[in-house]
Amino acid sequence: MQDFTFHNPTILDFGKDKEQQIGQHLANFGAKKVLITFGSNRIKSDGLFDKVVASLAKHSIQFVECGGIVSNPLLSKVKDGIEIARSNQVDTVLSIGGGSVLDSSKAIAAGAMYDGDVWDLFIGKSAITTALPVFDILTLAATGSEMNCGAVVTNEKTKQKYAINAPALFPKVSVVNPVLMQTVTKDYLVYSAADVIAHSIEGYFTASVQPHFQSRLVESIIKTVMETTELLIADPMNYGARSEFAWASTQALNGLIYSGTAGFSYPNHMIEHSLSALYNVPHGAGLSVVMPAWMKWYHTKNPAQFTRFAKEVFGVSTALEGIAALENWFNKIGTPTKLGQFGIAKSELPVIIENVLGNASYFGIGEIYTAEVSTEILNNAF
Amino acid sequence: MQDFTFHNPTILDFGKDKEQQIGQHLANFGAKKVLITFGSNRIKSDGLFDKVVASLAKHSIQFVECGGIVSNPLLSKVKDGIEIARSNQVDTVLSIGGGSVLDSSKAIAAGAMYDGDVWDLFIGKSAITTALPVFDILTLAATGSEMNCGAVVTNEKTKQKYAINAPALFPKVSVVNPVLMQTVTKDYLVYSAADVIAHSIEGYFTASVQPHFQSRLVESIIKTVMETTELLIADPMNYGARSEFAWASTQALNGLIYSGTAGFSYPNHMIEHSLSALYNVPHGAGLSVVMPAWMKWYHTKNPAQFTRFAKEVFGVSTALEGIAALENWFNKIGTPTKLGQFGIAKSELPVIIENVLGNASYFGIGEIYTAEVSTEILNNAF
Numbered sequence: 146m147q148d149f150t151f152h153n154p155t156i157l158d159f160g161k162d163k164e165q166q167i168g169q170h171l172a173n174f175g176a177k178k179v180l181i182t183f184g185s186n187r188i189k190s191d192g193l194f195d196k197v198v199a200s201l202a203k204h205s206i207q208f209v210e211c212g213g214i215v216s217n218p219l220l221s222k223v224k225d226g227i228e229i230a231r232s233n234q235v236d237t238v239l240s241i242g243g244g245s246v247l248d249s250s251k252a253i254a255a256g257a258m259y260d261g262d263v264w265d266l267f268i269g270k271s272a273i274t275t276a277l278p279v280f281d282i283l284t285l286a287a288t289g290s291e292m293n294c295g296a297v298v299t300n301e302k303t304k305q306k307y308a309i310n311a312p313a314l315f316p317k318v319s320v321v322n323p324v325l326m327q328t329v330t331k332d333y334l335v336y337s338a339a340d341v342i343a344h345s346i347e348g349y350f351t352a353s354v355q356p357h358f359q360s361r362l363v364e365s366i367i368k369t370v371m372e373t374t375e376l377l378i379a380d381p382m383n384y385g386a387r388s389e390f391a392w393a394s395t396q397a398l399n400g401l402i403y404s405g406t407a408g409f410s411y412p413n414h415m416i417e418h419s420l421s422a423l424y425n426v427p428h429g430a431g432l433s434v435v436m437p438a439w440m441k442w443y444h445t446k447n448p449a450q451f452t453r454f455a456k457e458v459f460g461v462s463t464a465l466e467g468i469a470a471l472e473n474w475f476n477k478i479g480t481p482t483k484l485g486q487f488g489i490a491k492s493e494l495p496v497i498i499e500n501v502l503g504n505a506s507y508f509g510i511g512e513i514y515t516a517e518v519s520t521e522i523l524n525n526a527f
Numbered sequence: 528m529q530d531f532t533f534h535n536p537t538i539l540d541f542g543k544d545k546e547q548q549i550g551q552h553l554a555n556f557g558a559k560k561v562l563i564t565f566g567s568n569r570i571k572s573d574g575l576f577d578k579v580v581a582s583l584a585k586h587s588i589q590f591v592e593c594g595g596i597v598s599n600p601l602l603s604k605v606k607d608g609i610e611i612a613r614s615n616q617v618d619t620v621l622s623i624g625g626g627s628v629l630d631s632s633k634a635i636a637a638g639a640m641y642d643g644d645v646w647d648l649f650i651g652k653s654a655i656t657t658a659l660p661v662f663d664i665l666t667l668a669a670t671g672s673e674m675n676c677g678a679v680v681t682n683e684k685t686k687q688k689y690a691i692n693a694p695a696l697f698p699k700v701s702v703v704n705p706v707l708m709q710t711v712t713k714d715y716l717v718y719s720a721a722d723v724i725a726h727s728i729e730g731y732f733t734a735s736v737q738p739h740f741q742s743r744l745v746e747s748i749i750k751t752v753m754e755t756t757e758l759l760i761a762d763p764m765n766y767g768a769r770s771e772f773a774w775a776s777t778q779a780l781n782g783l784i785y786s787g788t789a790g791f792s793y794p795n796h797m798i799e800h801s802l803s804a805l806y807n808v809p810h811g812a813g814l815s816v817v818m819p820a821w822m823k824w825y826h827t828k829n830p831a832q833f834t835r836f837a838k839e840v841f842g843v844s845t846a847l848e849g850i851a852a853l854e855n856w857f858n859k860i861g862t863p864t865k866l867g868q869f870g871i872a873k874s875e876l877p878v879i880i881e882n883v884l885g886n887a888s889y890f891g892i893g894e895i896y897t898a899e900v901s902t903e904i905l906n907n908a909f
Contacts, residue, residue: 146705146770148542153535159787160530323528358751358771365743372739388528389740392787401783405541405774 146405147354153400155292156318159392163320164193164282167239168200170318174278176237178207180230182250183241184214188284193325197241197282209233211253217421217428218245220300223263226253230277240281244288247281248296251314254279264300266309273311282320285329286391287337287429289344289398291319299422304500306418307507321395323387331378335480336429337394338374342367342471343413343432344397349454350440350447353408360450362402364457369393371458374478413439415508416522419500426487433480434487437472438525442518444468484526491527494520528787529736535782537674538700541774545702546575546664549621550582552700556660558619560589562612564632565623566596570666575707579623579664591615593635599803599810600627602682605645608635612659622663622698626670629663630678633696636661646682648691655693664702667711668773669719669811671726671780673701681804686882688800689889703777705769713760717862718811719776720756724749724853725795725814726779731836732822732829735790742832744784746839751775753840756860795821797890798904801882808869815862816869819854820907824900826850866908873909876902 158166171179179201181194188194201208211226230238230253238257240250254277256263265271283291290296294314299306329337349355349363370393376386396402403409416439417431444451444464455467475482489497498519505514514522540548553561561583563576570576583590593608612620612635620639622632636659638645647653665673672678676696681688711719731737731745752775758768778784785791798821799813808816826833826846837849857864871879880901887896896904 146541146767146774148545150538150540152538156532156534158532159528163530356767356771356774357754358747358775361747361750362744365740365747368743369740385528385738388787389738392528392738393740396783401778405770 146356147407149404151400151404153292153315155315157292157321157395158318159321159388161322161324163322164196164325165200167197167280167282167320168202168204168206170320171201171206171237171239171280172204174237174317176206176278178209178233178235179237179239180211180226180233180235180253181208181239181241182211182214182226182246182253184212184243184246186212188241191328193241193282193284197239208239209235214242214246214249216243216245217299217306217425218249220264220298223249223252223256223298226250227256227263230257236277238277238279240279241284243283243285244290247279247283247290247316248288248298250279250281251276251290251296252298252309253277255309255311255314267298267300267307273309273313276311276313279314279316280318281316282322282325283391284325285333285337286321286326286394287340289395291316291321292395292399297418304422305503305507306422321391323384323391326387326391327381331381331479333427333429334377334381335374335478336427336433338370338429338478339433339436339475339480340429341370341394341397343436345402346436347411347413348403348406348409350443350450351409351412352406355406355450359402359404359406360453362396366393366397366402367458371474378478410510411508412443412510412514415504415510415514416501416519418504419497420487423497423500424487424489430481430487433475434482434484434526437468437475437482438522440468440471441525442522484523494523497523528738529789531786533782533786535674535697537697539674539703539777540700541703541770543704543706545704546578546707547582549579549662549664549702550584550586550588552702553583553588553619553621553662554586556619556699558588558660560591560615560617561619561621562593562608562615562617562635563590563621563623564593564596564608564628564635566594566598566625566628568594570623573710575623575664575666579621590621591617596624596628596631598625598627599681599688599807600631602646602680602684605631605634605638605680608632609638609645612639618659620659620661622661623666625665625667626672629661629665629672629698630670630680632661632663633658633672633678634680634691635659637691637693637696649680649682649689655691655695658693658695661696661698662700663698664704664707665773666707667715667719668703668708668776669722671777673698673703674777674781679800686804687885687889688804703773705766705773708769708773709763713763713861715809715811716759716763717756717860718809718815720752720811720860721815721818721857721862722811723752723776723779725818727784728818729793729795730785730788730791732825732832733791733794734788737788737832741784741786741788742835744778748775748779748784749840753856760860792892793890794825794892794896797886797892797896798883798901800886801879802869805879805882806869806871812863812869815857816864816866816908819850819857819864820904822850822853823907824904866905876905879905
C-alpha cells in the first residue's frame with residue numbers, strides 16, 4: 146500500500162427527520178448568520194425550507210438566501226453567492242440540495258474569504274487556506290460531496306468545468322435523510338447510480354497500486370448501488386434501498402476507497418466534464434456514456450483488474466464480457482450509453498476533443514489522453 | 528438502515544517512517560509535556576523509542592515514561608499511569624504499542640482528568656466528559672483502538688474486564704507504520720486475525736438491522752484478513768500484506784461497519800472477556816475459541832446470514848459448513864479453537880459461567896446469555 150494520511154472530520158448525521166437538527170448543529174459551531182443556498186423553489190413548496198427555518202429560529206440564527214443554483218453549477222452563480230455572503234456578513238453557508246448546490250456552496254465559502262477572483266482558486270493561481278464553514282442538507286445522493294473537501298464548478302464563459310480541493314471545505318455537518326431523496330426523479334436516480342460507479346472505478350482500474358482490500362470495498366459499493374437502484378426503480382419509497390444507496394454513495398468519494406492506492410487518475414470524469422461544460426448534459430448521464438467507451442479502449446492496459454471486475458461484479462469471465470454487462474445494465478436502468486442520446490452528432494467531435502485536451506492537461510493526464518486517444522475513446526461512444 | 532451519526536475525527540497517518548512525524552503531530556496540537564506509555568523495553572532496544580524522543584526533541588516537547596503495560600492490561604497499571612501523569616503535569620498521552628497500551632493510555636487520559644476512582648468510569652458511576660489528548664504509534668494491528676473511542680481494561684481484583692467509551696477518547700493522531708509490525712510473533716499475528724474477524728462478525732450475525740452494504744464491507748474485511756494472514760505466515764516481511772491487514776483491522780472497529788445497523792451485541796467478546804480476566808489468555812486466542820462455539824449455538828437464530836457467510840466467505844453452501852470452515856481455518860493458522868489448549872479443564876466451567884453472567888449483565892445481554900445458554904456455548908468449546 147501507498148503511504149497516506151486519512152482524516153475526514155465531517156459529522157454525518159444520517160436518518161429520518163435529521164434536518165430538524167440543523168439549527169442545533171449550526172449552533173454547536175457558533176453560527177449566527179447563515180447563507181442558505183439552494184436550487185429550485187421546490188424546497189419552499191414541499192416544506193423543507195420551512196422546517197430548516199424553524200430549526201434555525203429555535204437557535205436565533207439569522208439567514209439570507211441564494212437560490213437558483215442549477216445542476217452543472219455555474220461560476221456566475223457562485224460569484225452572486227459570494228456577493229450576498231459578503232454584503233450580509235454571513236458567518237456560515239448552509240447548502241440545501243444535491244451535489245451541485247453543495248459544490249457551489251463550497252466555492253462560495255472559499256471565495257467569500259478570498260480577496261480576488263474565485264476562479265483563481267480553480268486554476269491554481271491561489272491556494273485555499275480558509276473558508277466559511279459549510280453545512281448541508283443533502284437531497285440527492287451521488288457526488289459524495291457531503292463527506293469530502295472537493296467541489297466542481299463550470300466557468301460558462303471559458304467552457305471549463307474545473308475543481309477545487311482543500312481541507313477547509315469539508316462540511317462541518319452533513320445531514321443525510323434518505324426520505325428527502327424519495328422524490329428524486331427516476332432519471333436522476335439512474336444518473337446518480339452511474340456517478341457513484343464512476344467514482345468507484347476510476348481508481349480501481351487506473352491505480353498502479355491498488356490493494357485487494359480497496360478493490361473489495363469498491364466492488365461492495367458497486368454491487369450495492371446496482372442492487373438498490375433496481376429496487377428503487379421498482380419502488381422509489383423503499384427506505385432501506387434509498388438509505389443504502391445514499392450511504393454507499395458517500396463511501397465512494399470520502400477518501401476511504403482511495404486510501405493506500407497510488408498512481409490513479411480520473412479519465413472518465415475528465416472526459417465527461419467536457420460534455421457537461423459544452424452541452425450541459427447531466428454529469429451522471431455523461432459518465433454512463435463515457436465509461437463503457439473508455440473501458441473498451443483501456444481494458445488491455447490492466448487486464449487482470451478488468452477480469453476481476455467482470456467476475457466479481459457480474460459473474461462473467463472476461464474483461465469484454467464485464468464491460469458489455471455494465472453497458473447493458475446502464476441500458477437496462479435507462480441511463481444513456483451513446484452520445485447520440487444527447488443529440489450530439491459526430492460532427493461535434495473536434496469541438497469535444499479540443500475541450501477534452503484542455504481538461505486532460507488540467508487533470509495531469511495530457512500525455513496519455515492525446516487527441517488520437519481521446520478520439521478513439523469518443524468514437525466508441527457514437 | 529437505522530439512523531446514525533458518523534463522526535470519526537482521528538487523523539490516521541499511515542505508512543513507512545511515519546513515527547518520525549510524531550513530534551510534529553504533537554506540536555500541531557500544542558503538546559508541551561507528554562506521558563509516553565509502552566509495554567516491554569523492546570521499543571528501547573529496537574530503536575523506536577529513540578526515534579520518538581528525537582522527534583519530540585525537535586519540537587521541544589518534554590516527556591515522562593510509563594512502561595510495563597501488559598496485554599489484557601490491568602487497572603493497577605492504569606492507576607500508576609494516572610499518578611505519573613498528574614504528578615508530572617503532562618498535557619498529553621502518547622501510546623507506543625498495540626491495543627493494550629493504547630487502551631491503558633485512554634484510561635489514563637480519562638482518569639487523569641477525573642476526580643475519583645478511574646474504575647467509576649468503567650462501571651458507569653460517572654461519565655467521561657473530558658480527557659487528556661491521546662496520540663499513538665501502533666505496533667500491533669488488531670483492536671482498532673487507533674481509530675475508535677473505546678478502551679478495555681481488566682480489574683485484577685474483581686476479575687472484571689470492562690470498557691469505557693467516550694468521544695474524548697478518539698486518538699488525535701494515530702501513526703500506523705506496518706514496518707513496525709513486521710516483528711510481531713506468528714502467535715500474535717494469528718490471534719490478531721481472530722480479533723479482527725470477531726469485531727467484524729459480532730454485528731454481522733447479531734444485528735436486527737443489517738444492511739447488505741454493511742455485510743459486504745464485513746466480508747471484504749474478513750477475506751482480506753484471511754488472505755493477508757496466510758501471506759504473512761509465509762513471509763512476515765510482506766509489506767503489502769502487512770499494510771492491508773493493518774488497514775482492514777482499523778476499518779473493522781472504527782464505526783464504519785456498524786453504521787446503520789441496529790440491535791447488535793458483542794456476545795463473543797462478552798464471553799472472551801471472562802477467559803482473559805480469569806486465565807489471562809490472549810484476547811484474540813480466546814476469541815478464536817469462543818467464536819466457533821458460539822456460532823454452533825447461535826446459527827439457527829439467523830440462518831440466512833449464516834448461509835450468506837458460508838457462501839460469501841468460504842464458498843460453501845450451509846451454515847454448519849461455514850462454521851466448520853472458519854474453525855478449520857483457525858486450526859490451520861494455529862490459533863486455538865478449544866479451551867483445553869489453554870489448559871482449562873471442564874471442572875472450571877462453574878467459575879467461568881459465574882464470570883460470564885456478570886459480563887452478560889454488563890453487556891446488556893443477560894436475558895439471552897443465561898447460565899444454561901452460556902454453559903451450552905462453552906461446552907461446545909471443550
